[in-house]
Amino acid sequence: ATRTYVNLSKPSTSVAVLELDRAPVNSLSKEMADAVSAAIKEAEGDDKVQALVLKSSNPKIFSAGLDITEMNNPEVERLEDFWRSIQDLFLTLYGSRLSTVAAIEGHSPAGGCLLAMSCDYRVMTEGENFKIGLNETKLGIAAPYWLKDLFVKTIGNREAELGLGLGKLYSPSEALSVNLIDEVVKNEDVLEVAMKEAETWAKIPPKGRVASKVMLRSEMMDELREKKELDVGWFRDFIMEEGTQKGIDAYLKSLGGKK
Template sequence: MLRNLRSFQALKRCKSTSAAPRVQVKDEKATPIVAVDSSLVTVERREGYAVVRMNRAPVNSLNLEMFKALEKTVADLEKDKAIKGLILASTNPKVFSAGLDIMEMYQPKTHRLREFWAAFQEFYLRFYTTPLATVAAIEGHAPAGGCFLAMCCDARVMATGKPVIGLNETKLGIVAPFWMKDVMQNTIGHRETEKMLGLGLQVDALTAKKIGLVDEAVEVEQVFPLAEKMLQEWLAIPGHARKATKHLMRNETAERLRRDLKGDTDHFVDFAETDRVQNALGAYIAALKKPKA
């Protein structure tokens, strides 16, 4: 969820929805079947690692199908004995990921909304705790869920200049779940997280490096080469020690969600379907549709 999605002209090509009063459709008995769309993620296998690029035009918004594709990609790579790590990047050099797809939350069908959130949970739990070494190559903007994906990696390198990163949910009237807060707090500490989340801040690469949100800030053409170098540093550590240490550092955080997946989903769905959230999303979508002055 971008602070100002209109800053990306590509978002004008996104699916548009009227901001008319919400019509909530509940259909708990339905059993949706969502196939994994392999075109949403590209995978290039290299010696010892893979390059995983998000590929959902125009800005890699994270919908149900995208989360399923990402989760399956990581699961498949974990099974490949030749692959020890991955670099997460985007096929769009201007946008790493625009975050959660607002259209999954606006005027939703309840069963679809629940499946969407469950897919998000499932991907987070796999990716945050994967035994693979992971590096985010952030060449473009990474707001909200895009920031979260990057924070789930072991290391992050970001392009200087215009790209920004941060969890800006509060500016849209949405509260980030506790497990997104936990990951950010683990990354940049309590006070910086309090400011970033409470104010919905997005910062450039140099500021992000200063507070520890990214590890390196370089010119865009240097992002991917440096990401490869950083990944090799992680892979140089004996695998058993690296994996055990990662588990030691991250498993307790992941367990906080694992203990109550359904409760977390219930809380999210109840919150997302409130009139105040639906009205805020509707107003935001309507604002995006207005032509620039």
């Protein structure tokens, strides 16, 4: 099948590789989020596949997070649908029966960090200029409650208070020290290490492994499924506020430098 924004391959019997491929920065538009969700489901459809490596086509950027242009002066209906697609992507990845390993090649702010935290294991390339974290407050927005919960689950309440409040972006070594990631490796090794890790998970008998994952993750997922439309409304109202729009517009202009 022809795909846009993602490439799916199967380098071994039990491990699939999903490559994020939306130039220039793998930002998550509605279509990109839908494409990633669909590719995860396709990989899950193969009974032999037990693990999935999530990587990037760009060796310096895993994902720049949500596509900010989706939130800049948006049509309300499109904005709501965009958010539903982001919720669905989270539910699909976080709840996948596959063991998921993020090969975090470079920058991974905000929505990029969300993708990484939704996986079971995180390997990041070294290089102190690369950053991962939830920098939403720097854009003048707040992470949704479920992303906050995921952050707290991953790094603990105190570090999450610091990380969210300051919109902190962590270097790989800082991220490792707070358990935001599990391993830091050389650029050229990241895929190999991620593949090896995926093979290790794929060898665990799936019944118990999946049941354990469900046990650890279902409460959070059930809560979001229940509050989905409330969350859409909250997101829409927050984004449509004039002050939020000013902040997003200014942040977008500060990026790239060509606008």
